[in-house]
Amino acid sequence: MKVQVNIEIQSSAKRIWESITNFNSWQSMIRGIEELEILNQPREGLVGLKWKETRTLFGKPATEIMWITAVEPGKSYTVNAESHGARYITKLSIEQMNNSCRLIQDFQSIPQTLGARILAFIFGAMGKKSIIKAFESDLADIKAAIEDSP
Secondary structure (H helix, E strand, O other): OEEEEEEEEOOOHHHHHHHHOOHHHHHHHOOOOOEEEEEEOOOOOOOOOEEEEEEEEOOEEEEEEEEEEEEEOOOEEEEEEEEOOEEEEEEEEEEEOOOOEEEEEEEEEEEOOHHHHHHHHHHHHHHHHHHHHHHHHHHHHHHHHHHHOO
């Protein structure tokens, strides 16, 4: 499954980058995150940053471990996670526009086991709608945090 959501933010790419890479502020900035714990902080850069994130999904707490695998400084980073027989790849990108920027979130779920393939087939459409809704909410929270702060 592949999903892309985006939002226009009235701010500079530099300010957006600072916000989306300040993982210690995510729990207070993004309503969907109940808990976030940094597990590995690289000495330099973002590649290798690893964290544990807890959200409520389908009425139950869900905790995932995520890590950054690629970075284009000031422009994008890619996050990987593996859970329930699937691999998840998320990329956050900033696209400069005339007087604003677009924050783009690309997500891909790749089933790795037969069980994950069956579940993806059965619940794919419902899962996709839930993922889109959650990502749109996250991006709206990021936008509000950036645009509402001085």
